Amino acid sequence: MNGIIIDNISKQYKNVKALDDVSLTFEEGKIYGLLGRNGAGKSTLIKAISNRIFVDSGKITVDGDDNVENEVALGKMHVMSEVEMYDLPERVSSYFKIMKDFNSEFDVDYAKAMAEKFKLPLNKKMKELSTGYKSIFKFISALASNCKYIFLDEPVLGLDANHRELAYRMIIEHYSETGCAIVISTHLIEEIANLLEEIIVIKNGKVIVKKDKEELLKEGYSVSGSSTNITEYIKGKNIISTQTMGGLMWCCITGEMPKEAVANIEFSRLDLQQLFIKLTSEEGDA
Secondary structure, X not given: OOOEEEEEEEEEEOOEEEEEEEEEEEOOOOEEEEEOOOOOOHHHXXXXXXXXXXXXXXXXXXXXXXXXXXXXXXXXXXXXXXXXXXXOOXXXXXXXXXXXXXXXXXXXXXXXXXXXXXXOOOOOEHHHOXXXXXXXXXXXXXXXXXXXXXXEEOOOOOOOHHHXXXXXXXXXXXXXXXXXXXXXXXXXXXXXXXHOOEEEEEEOOEEEEEEEHHHHHOOEEEEEEEHHXXXXXXXXXXXXXXXXXXXXXXXXXXXXXXXXXXXXXXXXXXXXXHHHHHHHOOOOOO
């Protein structure tokens, strides 16, 4: 069967269950959002998929092949992560050639064209690059890999607003041209929301949500109006958050947005970040 299939995997680190019986499928032709708070298990999951760590139980297959020490399976994916692996003195352009040696599908011309768009200095040594330009290099390398499955772990770390916008545009263009699967793990939920088609939320090592984004966003809405009207309206409802300013109040609520208008109250769809905060909040959070 095509796709990356994660079947009931678990991973324990001493007293911490980093992954707890996780089952997922990543298919070509989708952009996924892999979301979770710090320590939720996102990076551990990506490391398990790419065989950087071994799981304690369960199985991962790539297009039907076991991923454990399997060059065919692992060659179908590229993982961009925060880990710094480029500490040798070679120049940026040399790394593109090295990647071509390891992956015959790597598109050096595409990588160089993207580098020009991002103003990435090809003649600089990798260790001389800023954090942002190291992220750009790793991002470019991921898309230029032409792999079927691309994992972007915090892809815009250290990038300014203009470069982040360019990166998001490049993701959409590459996806449209290749139809690959792209999995984005990031804390910048509000910025990437429009890119995503399917949402996966991990909390304490467990998958608590795996759903089409549009379907997920139907599970909440926001209301605004006078404090008096909103206070009365929200009685008995499941409240995510409230905000007041003078005599006005805004409130986010889980549940289906009413189809009928309510006098003196404005309704709007909940955004992904607001819903994420509700889904991943812990008892005692402010």
